[in-house]
Amino acid sequence: MNSRPAATKPNDSTPENFMTQAANHLALAGGGHAHLSVLEMLAQRRPASLECTLITPSPFQNYSGMLPGWMAGHYTLDECRIDLRPLAEAAGVRLVTGRVTGMDADHHRLHLCDGSTMDYSLLSLDVGSETDTSDLAELGERLLPVKPLDDFFVQWPRVMAAALKTPDFRLCVIGGGAAGVEIALAASHGLRMTGSAARIDLVASETGLLPGHAPGVVKRARRSLVASGIEIHHARAAASETGLMLADGTLLPADKVIATTGARPLGWLAHAGLQLDARGYVLVDAHHRSLSHANVFAAGDTCARTDVRMARSGVHAVHAGPVLAHNLLATIEDTELHTYQPRRRSLYLLATGPRHAIASWGSWSAEGAWVWRWKDRIDRRFMHRFALSGRDNSAAMPASAEHKA
Ligand SMILES: Cc1cc2nc3c(=O)[nH]c(=O)nc-3n(C[C@H](O)[C@H](O)[C@H](O)COP(=O)(O)OP(=O)(O)OC[C@H]3O[C@@H](n4cnc5c(N)ncnc54)[C@H](O)[C@@H]3O)c2cc1C
Incomplete structure (x- = not known):
């Protein structure tokens, strides 16, 4: 045609x-x-x-x-x-x-x-x-869903700027899955590096942190969260105009709520x-x-x-x-x-903020700077593959070659 x-x-x-x-x-x-x-x-x-x-x-x-x-x-x-x-x-x-x-x-x-x-x-x-934010509409401007990623990449630098200007800035991350844990830890590291003393809360539902991952992975993630000064809550959260109201009666005021509440x-x-x-x-x-x-x-x-x-x-x-x-x-x-x-089973490599990561594969887990380097290598190789395809197709890896973990 x-x-x-x-x-x-x-x-x-x-x-x-x-x-x-x-x-x-x-x-x-x-x-x-x-x-x-x-x-x-x-x-x-x-x-x-x-x-x-x-x-x-x-x-x-x-x-x-x-x-x-x-x-x-x-x-x-x-x-x-x-x-x-x-x-x-x-x-x-x-x-x-x-x-x-x-x-x-x-x-x-x-x-x-x-x-x-x-x-x-x-x-x-x-x-x-998309991020499922069906129960969070009341948060209005305070709500920042992690997806679509295009929007998140634009919004996050603005959150960082606001956190630097506001002495008591409070950030909540809602969702205790891998994305929620990684985002809370990354936000904590990124904010500390710019000199912000923002408080960060991570709200996982009653099912707890990292459902589907082995107890060893959950233990390692919890240790990283606690070491980063992130407060963890295990309760269902409802949105309000000023933040989150937890099922146990705790009110979490928030300047921004990042939603990692699963997909729709x-x-x-x-x-x-x-x-x-x-x-x-x-x-x-x-x-x-x-x-x-x-x-x-x-x-x-x-x-x-x-x-x-x-x-x-x-x-x-x-x-x-x-x-x-x-x-x-x-x-x-x-x-x-x-x-x-x-x-x-899939291998998951969870970044914990600094150049350190947790590996999770079935019941096996490990952590350290070497896990970060492993993750970094896999991610960069994946990106490089498609950067190469664009510049010089003859050099692109075959479609069956190894992908991101
Ligand atoms: C913080 C975070 C970390 C994650 N880390 C990992 C990880 O380490 N490993 C892992 O396996 N998974 C990870 N995930 C999950 C992973 O992001 C998704 O499962 C994955 O992106 C799905 O790929 P996809 O191709 O289906 O969709 P996407 O990667 O979301 O791509 C969809 C594309 O479609 C476009 N699009 C959307 N709407 C339309 C429309 N209406 N018309 C045309 N185009 C449209 C979007 O712009 C986008 O380019 C993570 C998720 C999050 C939120």
Whole structure:
């Protein structure tokens, strides 16, 4: 197909031009971790007749694994984000800066934030998830959800500046999972380094710190939190105009509340016409293909597998990437699809503020400066891989090479 499947204004899409515009058009929604592998593969082997478009709110994909290190002052912003433009260019993929705001899966159509529509023959969704802040609206301006990361990267320096100016600044982090623990520790280190004496509280629910991790990991994390002067609370929290009210009656006034309260799917998926699970995630099979629409694939946080329980983590988004890339081409070329088999256990490396980290793998745990160096090496190698792909595709690592832990 020669004509570009350009974004069309709402009334442009007659059935005829739908066929010509969308035939052989692969639309990639979101520049998430799995789509990095898709771009890498397309740079190596894109069928000549295939038109591809990447729709992304920002030309940069922020890397959550290095966010705590950035907050703690160990990385610059540029070290934590991947420039999607050279990757798209090397892959011959048109990059549209915008946001998908809706879709009609039955008519193979996406709705974009500028009111235009885009038709596709094949769609891949890697749009991630949002922080679930449904119970925290009352906090108003005090609320800072960790996702979307684009916003968080803009807001955090402002929080640091406010904390420096306000002698009794109080920061609460709500959510006792890995992200909450890392963010609280990173915030503490980053603020202390700038000379702020802000007080930091971490509110984990009654289920406690780091659910799903071994007792040894929880013990190490608690020790780091206590050593950093972070107060830990185990109670359900309700939002108020001035901070958080805990179920045990404690009032925690807060100038800012960082929410790391788990993930929720993007709202527009509810009306996309795709088969979803009870929480609203796109249901996919082991090929990462939609259960309801054979020309839709999804990977990363936005999907839910029907055959295995898979945690929403970057590890799975990254590791499913090469399988997704293969399956998109296999669908076009009508060859066999591959399956993504998640490992039973994943390695988690939790940054604790200074250049020190905790390793968690099943019942095994360890900590130290060497764990930080290990994490740093893995994260930098991951970033370098996609920086290389953009500059010189011939030097890019093969899609099957080792990813981030
Ligand atoms: C602080 C923190 C630390 C973490 N550390 C780790 C870790 O060390 N290891 C780990 O495995 N996991 C970690 N995670 C979890 C990890 O961030 C997610 O599981 C991972 O980002 C999911 O990848 P994804 O590709 O699904 O989505 P994302 O990485 O979120 O990418 C989605 C992309 O889609 C774009 N997008 C969003 N909405 C739209 C739209 N409407 N239209 C078009 N594009 C859109 C976004 O801008 C983004 O570029 C961490 C999370 C947090 C919050």
